[in-house]
Amino acid sequence: MRRPYNRPMTANTQGLALHTVEQARALDRRAIDGLGIAGFELMRRAAAAALAALRRRWPQAQRLLVCCGPGNNGGDGYLLAALAREDGLRVEVVELSAAARGDAALAREACVRAGVAPRQWEDDGTLPHADVVVDALYGTGLRRAPEGAAAALVARINAAGAPVLAVDVPSGVDADTGRVPGAAVRADVTVTFIVAKRGLYTGGAPAHTGVVELDALGLPAALFRDAPPDARLLAAQALPPRARDAHKGDNGHVLAIGGDRGTAGAIRLCGEAALRAGAGLVSVATQAEHIAALNAARPELMAHAVNGPQALQPLLARAGVLALGPGLGQGAWGHALWLAALDSGKPLVLDADGLNLLARDPRRFAQPAVLTPHPGEAARLLGATVAQVQADRFAAARALAARYGAVAVLKGAGSLVAEPDGRLDVCPWGNPGMASGGMGDLLTGIVAALLAQGCSAPEAARLGVGLHARAGDLAVRGEGERGLLASDLLAPLRRLLNGIAA
Ligand SMILES: NC(=O)C1=CN([C@@H]2O[C@H](COP(=O)(O)OP(=O)(O)OC[C@H]3O[C@@H](n4cnc5c(N)ncnc54)[C@H](O)[C@@H]3O)[C@@H](O)[C@H]2O)[C@@H](O)CC1
């Protein structure tokens, strides 16, 4: 395994505007038609930007292999090859086809004039040796999974053992949705042009992009002024310091409901996360058999045995916010508590079986509500398949928020936070170590605690998702991703919440 999972982000992208591919194309057209910058000039700037990024990242590189596709992404590659040759680097170009058109054809001619003769790609089992491979096969024009010779070339690039720079988009990744329909290049760096395409940051894409660098190609800010983005990356945030005279009643009371027989761990993690995320009081409503263990493990939690909805009522009356679902089950006990909790009208966070019950008994929320489904739960809530959800995570998150009248957090690499009015934020943090049991229970507790401390539902979801993922990134530092436990996130979470950890 040559390259580990790469975090897609650099630190300077707080709140970065993200655009659909259609929006990105419209901005290209506006630059060409409105500002009179020729398409070929944009291509030259793109090639120069990508080459500059390459030389910054790999200053020792002497030999480049540039792989060019049939469209303008290939055009960027031909021009990059020409510029690198003029800089004195040794450059080889392999192309999928010599039949470039328009600006790409001009770029190919420039490449030949610079003394680099493109070679038709034929799979003889190897790629020429290079210090860096440049992937300029497909960009925003990808229509389907690469097949045949293109798929073989992608596989060779990934197996070459050299670092890879992707031009605009890693070839094979759908820059609009983050879907990876088949073979796709795994890059170390992706230099994307003009605007950040939203699909680079979620779903299958982050495993392919490496670090994403955005280069606006020197276009003036006025170009973007009335071109609102489709989404944004989350910004790293903490909560403001507490008032010096705060008392526990000021910081909210979370009631975590769940933990059917045999599943005590989920509700304990949820409750503990709510405490660590700063809730003033956390009560737990669960099965009687879990009480002794909960009291022993975390005496700060106020654990209550609840055998049915009547026993829940006084707890509901005292609580400010509900965290509903971890370990709840979908049996008679869980369903009865679920109904009572929803009917209380209290703001809530719904996860796990809380969501599965919602899929069985759909309703729109009148109270502030945050839903935190993973793709499987989202599919049930939308009456779709997991593949359909993952094919367009943006559309799925927005559909959930609109259908249920709630803030929807669609979990998975590049978690999305969608509001019913369509606003959408993408989480750039997190790592595959977090694909382990209990992580979702933590998120539920964190978001509930933020709601309890006065955040609105969208604020609590955005802040909570960011804190949870950043805590996961801190927790794997120096230790690695495998073997990460959900409870390992609690200490870094506390530091981040208080603005202490970087
Ligand atoms: N238009 C502009 O203003 C600019 C475009 N730029 C570059 O141009 C790219 C977009 O160029 P294009 O729209 O030409 O698209 P691409 O170059 O991404 O690819 C489109 C070409 O590949 C073919 N194709 C797509 N998927 C395929 C598949 N799976 N198998 C086989 N063939 C497939 C298409 O039919 C078309 O010929 C951007 O990503 C960027 O790199 C940059 O040069 C900057 C400026």
Ligand SMILES: [K+]
């Ligand atoms: K590419």
